[in-house]
Amino acid sequence: MDKISVIVPCYNEQEAIPIFYNAIGKTAEALSDVELELLFVNDGSKDESLKEMRELAAKDERVKYVSFSRNFGKEAAMYAGLSYASGDYVAIMDVDLQDPPELLPEMYRSIREEGYDCVATRRVTRKGEPPIRSFFARRFYGLMHRLSKTEIVDGARDYRLMTRQFVDELLRLGEYNRFSKGLFGWVGFETKWLEYENVERSAGETKWSFWKLLVYSVEGIVGFTTAPLMIAAFMGIFFCVVAFFAICFIVIRTLLYGDPVSGWPSMTCIIVFLGGIQLFCMGILGEYLAKTYMETKRRPIFICKETNVHE
Ligand code: UDP
Ligand code: MG
Numbered sequence: 001m002d003k004i005s006v007i008v009p010c011y012n013e014q015e016a017i018p019i020f021y022n023a024i025g026k027t028a029e030a031l032s033d034v035e036l037e038l039l040f041v042n043d044g045s046k047d048e049s050l051k052e053m054r055e056l057a058a059k060d061e062r063v064k065y066v067s068f069s070r071n072f073g074k075e076a077a078m079y080a081g082l083s084y085a086s087g088d089y090v091a092i093m094d095v096d097l098q099d100p101p102e103l104l105p106e107m108y109r110s111i112r113e114e115g116y117d118c119v120a121t122r123r124v125t126r127k128g129e130p131p132i133r134s135f136f137a138r139r140f141y142g143l144m145h146r147l148s149k150t151e152i153v154d155g156a157r158d159y160r161l162m163t164r165q166f167v168d169e170l171l172r173l174g175e176y177n178r179f180s181k182g183l184f185g186w187v188g189f190e191t192k193w194l195e196y197e198n199v200e201r202s203a204g205e206t207k208w209s210f211w212k213l214l215v216y217s218v219e220g221i222v223g224f225t226t227a228p229l230m231i232a233a234f235m236g237i238f239f240c241v242v243a244f245f246a247i248c249f250i251v252i253r254t255l256l257y258g259d260p261v262s263g264w265p266s267m268t269c270i271i272v273f274l275g276g277i278q279l280f281c282m283g284i285l286g287e288y289l290a291k292t293y294m295e296t297k298r299r300p301i302f303i304c305k306e307t308n309v310h311e
Contacts, residue, residue: 002112004087009074010041011044016203037085037087065309080302086309103194117190120153150186178301239277
């Protein structure tokens with residue numbers, strides 16, 4: 001009998017966990033021919049999430065949990081889930097039911113019968129999301145599409161079902177700065193995309209502030225393309241060329257018309273403008289350097305404080 005592990009990252013989700021457990025229970029009935037493992041990852045929650053998990057684990061042996069020593073972020077939680085999961089197939093699902101569990105049987109069938117290695121999902125709408133958040137998300141995917149060779153799909157969720165082979169390859173990407181949406185694309189394999197309309201949270205509220213998302217998007221860009229470095233270099237060349245022609249122009253004009261000292265305001269503007277460009281380019285460089293620095297420390301991606309996986 002096949003075994004499916006469902007990884008559920010949770011951060012302060014005490015209300016959502018029981019609702020999720022009920023919903024996935026119904027899905028499990030539809031998947032009567034497979035064994036299910038529910039792997040909750042407690043990402044340093046400050047509420048009673050861990051207690052909920054322990055209680056579920058006590059009454060249902062399909063429930064496993066891994067609890068972190070502090071909040072390491074969803075990326076770390078997903079990585080931990082992947083490394084602890086024992087199933088032949090592994091799914092990642094949010095606890096807030098924004099990733100409909102009803103899709104799981106269909107995903108499983110696609111892998112078993114149609115021979116895909118992975119079935120992923122994407123939202124075709126962003127209904128119920130703040131408009132500026134959607135706007136910046138769209139811009140981000142547009143930019144990534146142009147800058148990076150790795151396929152990163154607009155509206156892609158982390159919700160997907162993968163084969164054991166796919167998971168093992170993902171686990172080999174042990175980088176510290178993780179951007180899973182890119183990593184999934186990077187490993188390749190045949191992926192089928194299912195589409196669905198955005199669903200609103202079952203309980204609690206989103207854990208992603210605008211700032212957190214912005215930082216995450218920089219992670220995505222720095223992690224999957226070095227194009228910004230090239231853009232900085234081209235910008236340098238462009239300004240050298242402009243400066244060259246400007247110098248020629250000034251020399252010729254001075255020779256022809258003499259040299260009244262003028263142009264102080266324009267000079268200041270140019271200096272400030274170029275100073276800005278230089279700082280901007282240094283910032284880009286610094287971002288790559290910082291990521292390299294963090295990566296060379298080889299710190300663990302997460303620290304597990306408590307688990308019942310090996311019991
Ligand atoms: N999450 C997590 N660690 C964090 C932030 C979020 O494990 O630091 C989990 C959260 O519990 C949820 C999932 O990641 O299961 C998605 O988070 P959320 O629903 O807040 O994000 P959104 O759906 O709004 O993008
Ligand atoms: Mg959510």
